[in-house]
Amino acid sequence: MGNCNSCSTGCSDTAPNRTALVQIGGVYDYVVALAGNPNTGKSTVFNYLTGLHQHTGNWPGKTVARAEGFFTQADTRYKLIDLPGTYSLMTRSVDEEIARDFILFGRPDCTVVVCDATVLERSLHLVLQIMEITNRVVVCANLIDEANRKMIALEARALEAELGVPVVPTSARRGHGMDHLLQHIHEVATGAALPQPRRARLDDEIESAIGLLVPQLLQMIPNLPCPRWVAMRLLAGDERMEQALRSGELAEFSKDPAQELVLV
Amino acid sequence: MTLRLSELHPGQTGHVLRLDTEGSLRQRLLDLGLVPGTAIEQIMHSPIGDPICYRVRGAMIALRQQDARNIQITI
Numbered sequence: 001m002g003n004c005n006s007c008s009t010g011c012s013d014t015a016p017n018r019t020a021l022v023q024i025g026g027v028y029d030y031v032v033a034l035a036g037n038p039n040t041g042k043s044t045v046f047n048y049l050t051g052l053h054q055h056t057g058n059w060p061g062k063t064v065a066r067a068e069g070f071f072t073q074a075d076t077r078y079k080l081i082d083l084p085g086t087y088s089l090m091t092r093s094v095d096e097e098i099a100r101d102f103i104l105f106g107r108p109d110c111t112v113v114v115c116d117a118t119v120l121e122r123s124l125h126l127v128l129q130i131m132e133i134t135n136r137v138v139v140c141a142n143l144i145d146e147a148n149r150k151m152i153a154l155e156a157r158a159l160e161a162e163l164g165v166p167v168v169p170t171s172a173r174r175g176h177g178m179d180h181l182l183q184h185i186h187e188v189a190t191g192a193a194l195p196q197p198r199r200a201r202l203d204d205e206i207e208s209a210i211g212l213l214v215p216q217l218l219q220m221i222p223n224l225p226c227p228r229w230v231a232m233r234l235l236a237g238d239e240r241m242e243q244a245l246r247s248g249e250l251a252e253f254s255k256d257p258a259q260e261l262v263l264v
Numbered sequence: 265m266t267l268r269l270s271e272l273h274p275g276q277t278g279h280v281l282r283l284d285t286e287g288s289l290r291q292r293l294l295d296l297g298l299v300p301g302t303a304i305e306q307i308m309h310s311p312i313g314d315p316i317c318y319r320v321r322g323a324m325i326a327l328r329q330q331d332a333r334n335i336q337i338t339i
Contacts, residue, residue: 087296090291119323122296122297122322125297
């Protein structure tokens with residue numbers, strides 16, 4: 001229960017690899033999304049990986065729209081999307097909506113969640129939410145140098161076992177741990193490693209409600225990504241999700257993930 | 265003992281019992297980690313007493329009195 005294997009579409013594990021889709025700005029084999037709380041050094045990670053100079057600064061809400069860059073790892077070409085910093089994917093703000101829509105409909109081959117290692121507990125909330133949508137997650141525990149200075153040690157292997165996804169301590173500013181991060185991104189995106197996220201265990205009542213909703217959603221929108229998650233949002237009374245379902249927006253977004261990538 | 269978060273004294277720590285709010289504020293508080301059982305410490309308040317600063321899960325957050333009043337805690 002609570003595992004994506006139970007949902008008939010298998011979420012983004014079945015996402016088609018958008019091999020060699022020609023795009024303005026470059027050719028790539030896989031798409032990687034960069035998510036995370038505001039002010040965790042997400043843009044620094046982005047700049048390190050892409051060699052770009054996206055403006056970084058010490059205030060939240062800085063990455064207003066989506067930035068894109070490219071990098072190569074082990075002869076594989078990657079497109080990296082820097083999503084706006086958010087605490088949640090529950091869509092109260094435009095930023096959260098951009099992040100959620102991309103992770104859900106863009107079906108990235110890997111989603112890196114950048115966390116602040118000095119207040120890791122706070123970031124784990126978003127990690128869990130993203131793990132509900134996709135299996136292909138890598139946790140980047142950034143600012144590990146600052147955490148160490150504050151006498152905080154991170155047991156990455158233990159956290160990895162708890163979460164079921166790779167956890168990589170990094171200091172993007174100093175370039176520490178970044179090779180390790182690249183390696184994990186490569187393994188997850190290419191499918192060489194398939195993380196098995198541990199998901200929240202829900203009440204039987206909620207599970208049975210999800211079980212009723214999922215087939216109906218799939219009947220309405222056969223290509224719907226992660227219907228289990230959409231069902232959970234509907235049950236939680238997410239008005240925007242309900243509206244998106246009624247208006248056909250959800251169906252439109254679900255049509256062609258590759259096209260969506262171009263449009264967003 | 266159950267009280268409202270707004271009744272916490274500086275330096276005092278309580279544990280979240282229940283959020284008596286709805287809609288987006290409730291979601292926001294949950295997103296900030298104020299789920300039942302979470303330890304929350306009052307750090308200080310602004311000179312006029314509002315907003316109040318709390319420590320939650322290693323992060324400092326500021327809440328309005330009126331919002332803190334709707335959070336039930338145990339000490």
